[in-house]
Amino acid sequence: MNNENLKxxxxxxxxxLIEIGEDSHREGIIRTPNRVAKAxxxxxxxxxxDLDEIINNAVFKEDYDEMVTIKDIxxxxxxxxxxxPFFGKAHVAYIPDGKIIGLSKVPRIVDMYxxxxxxxxxxxxxxxxxxxxxLSPKGVAVVLEGExxxxxxxxxxxxxxxxxxxxxxxxxxxxxxxREEFLNIISMKK
Numbered sequence: 433m434n435n436e437n438l439k440x441x442x443x444x445x446x447x448x449l450i451e452i453g454e455d456s457h458r459e460g461i462i463r464t465p466n467r468v469a470k471a472x473x474x475x476x477x478x479x480x481x482d483l484d485e486i487i488n489n490a491v492f493k494e495d496y497d498e499m500v501t502i503k504d505i506x507x508x509x510x511x512x513x514x515x516x517p518f519f520g521k522a523h524v525a526y527i528p529d530g531k532i533i534g535l536s537k538v539p540r541i542v543d544m545y546x547x548x549x550x551x552x553x554x555x556x557x558x559x560x561x562x563x564x565x566x567l568s569p570k571g572v573a574v575v576l577e578g579e580x581x582x583x584x585x586x587x588x589x590x591x592x593x594x595x596x597x598x599x600x601x602x603x604x605x606x607x608x609x610x611r612e613e614f615l616n617i618i619s620m621k622k
Contacts, residue, residue: 433473433480441469475510478547483562486544490534491566499610500532501525503618505539511582512549520578520594523618526563527570527603527610533563552578552597560599571602573614 445465449456456462505522522542526533545558560574575598584591603610 433476438469438473441472442466445469474547475508476547476549478544481544481547483541483544483566486540487533487537487566490537491531492534493530494528494532495530496528496532497570499525499527499613499617500535501614501617502535502538505542507542507546507555507576507578509546509548509550509552509555509578511580512551514582514586515549516581516585518550518552518578518580518582518595520576522559523573523575523577523614524559524563525573525604525614525617526567529568529570531567531569533567538563552576552580552595556597556599560601564601569602571600571604571607571610573601573604573611574599575615575618 442465445468446456449461449464454461456465501523502525503521503523505524506519507522508517508519510516511518522539524538524542541562542559545555545562556574556576559576560572563569563574564572575596577594577596579594583589583593600611604614605611
């Protein structure tokens with residue numbers, strides 16, 4: 433996002449404040465358009481990120497063929513329908529087939545897709561497909577558990593609800609024992 437984009441967002445936010453009945457020149461509000469523009473730059477940075485740059489050659493040959501699981505990855509995103517936050521935990525696993533990825537790259541992939549306007553279902557699938565494309569593993573599993581402000585603070589107002597989505601590829605889809613092992617791992621407490 434460049435400076436012109438930021439300026440345009442500032443102008444839009446000032447108009448929004450006026451339209452909802454706020455005094456855009458009130459002391460507590462006067463810098464809000466600038467702060468909101470900067471926040472949107474951060475919250476939408478996933479659009480400017482590239483999977484190859486995130487991975488940065490951190491794929492390594494390794495003779496390891498057991499499940500690799502990274503669980504409880506915090507994610508934050510914005511619902512594309514209401515522009516309200518949804519957030520939660522991502523659990524990601526893969527079974528290598530000669531290649532592994534640097535562990536820190538998995539949360540970065542989650543963040544890249546989270547920092548876009550999203551629906552949880554698509555985000556889950558994008559994470560799984562990206563790992564599958566990069567590693568060609570025997571299988572990939574992704575589960576996202578998310579709380580959606582569009583359900584909790586408006587609409588149906590169900591504050592204790594959350595959504596769970598999954599994407600299973602390869603062995604995780606074909607083999608119920610592999611899928612069950614993953615689901616048991618992510619349900620274990622620390």
